[in-house]
Amino acid sequence: MERSNPLADAGERELIDALRRKDMAALEQLLERCGGAMATLARSMLRDATEAQDVVEEALMRAYEAGPGFRGERGVRTWVLRITANLCRDRLRRRRFNAGSLDGPTPIEDAGLRFDPVGSWDENLDRQAMAERLDAAIARLPEDQREVTVMRHRLGLSHDEMCAALGVPLGTVKSRLARALTTLRHELRDWER
Amino acid sequence: MNERDDLRREGNDEPRWLRLAADLRAEPAPGTLARVRERLATREREPAWVRWLGRPVTLATSVALLLVCAWAGNTWIATTERARPDGATLVSALLDEDGSFGLGLESDAASPEPGADSGAVMR
Numbered sequence A: 001m002e003r004s005n006p007l008a009d010a011g012e013r014e015l016i017d018a019l020r021r022k023d024m025a026a027l028e029q030l031l032e033r034c035g036g037a038m039a040t041l042a043r044s045m046l047r048d049a050t051e052a053q054d055v056v057e058e059a060l061m062r063a064y065e066a067g068p069g070f071r072g073e074r075g076v077r078t079w080v081l082r083i084t085a086n087l088c089r090d091r092l093r094r095r096r097f098n099a100g101s102l103d104g105p106t107p108i109e110d111a112g113l114r115f116d117p118v119g120s121w122d123e124n125l126d127r128q129a130m131a132e133r134l135d136a137a138i139a140r141l142p143e144d145q146r147e148v149t150v151m152r153h154r155l156g157l158s159h160d161e162m163c164a165a166l167g168v169p170l171g172t173v174k175s176r177l178a179r180a181l182t183t184l185r186h187e188l189r190d191w192e193r
Numbered sequence B: 001m002n003e004r005d006d007l008r009r010e011g012n013d014e015p016r017w018l019r020l021a022a023d024l025r026a027e028p029a030p031g032t033l034a035r036v037r038e039r040l041a042t043r044e045r046e047p048a049w050v051r052w053l054g055r056p057v058t059l060a061t062s063v064a065l066l067l068v069c070a071w072a073g074n075t076w077i078a079t080t081e082r083a084r085p086d087g088a089t090l091v092s093a094l095l096d097e098d099g100s101f102g103l104g105l106e107s108d109a110a111s112p113e114p115g116a117d118s119g120a121v122m123r
Helices: A012-020 A024-046 A049-069 A076-097 A127-139 A143-154 A159-166 A170-187 B003-011 B016-023 B032-045 B048-053 B056-083 B090-094
Strands: none
Touching (some): A024 A076, A024 B032, A049 A076, A076 A159, A127 B016, A143 B016, A159 A170
C-alpha cells in the first residue's frame, strides 16, 4: 500500500517550513509538485534525457541542502526552477568548454520529451508534427532565448516568475522573448500565411 | 534591435501556433526520489574535507592561497636581497665565478687536447 505524504495537502508556507527543517517528506512533495516542470525545463535545454535526469536529481539535492536557508519570498516552484536553470547553464557551459556542441536539435524522443496535447486544436493539421517542428525551432534558439521561451510557453510562467527564476530584470526577459519570437516567426513563416 | 523595440514587439499578439509549445512535456524518471535519497546519503557519508573539495568555493580559495604564497615569496626574496650588503642575489650565489653553476667543468682553453671520445679530428 502506498504511504501518503503528510504534506500532500500542505500549503506553500507549510512546505517551505518543512524544507527548512530538511524534512524528507518535503523533498517528496517538491518532486510531486515541481518535478514535471524541472524535467521539462532540463530536457528542453539540454536535449539529453540522461543528463537532464541527472540535473533534476542534483537540483533536488541542492534544494534539500539549501532548504534551511530558503526564505520563500518568491515561491518554491520559482526557486527550484532557478536551481534547475543554473545547473543546465553549467552543463551547457561545460559542453562548450569540452568542444562538444550540438550539430542540430535532437529529436524529442532523445530529449526525453513527450507529446501531450494541451487544449483544443480545431484545424485539420497534424498537431504532433507541428509541435515537433516548433520544438526543433525552439531548440535552435540561443540559450538565453530558449530558456525564456520554454519557461513562458511550455511551463506557463508569468513574467514576474521568470524574472525570479532567471535573476534578470523584466526588460531583459521581455527583450529575450521578443527576439525569440521574431526568430520563431521567421523559421516558421509558412505557418503565418 | 534595441530593448524598446523588443518591448513594443512583445506587446503584439503571440501567434496561435506558439501554444503548441506546451504540448511537449516531460516527467522525472521513476525512482527519482529513491536515487536522490541514496545520493544524499552517500554525500553525507563522505568526510567533511571531501565535501569541501567538491564546492566551487574551493577553487576561489586555492587561487587566493596561490596569490598569497606568490606575494609572500616575492616579499621574502626582496627582503633577503636588501639585507645582503654585497648585493649578491640568489642566482649569483648559485653561479660559480665563471658562470658555470659550479659544476667544475673546464673550458676549452684549459684543456687544449680533445678527449679520445670527443669526436674531434686529431692531427
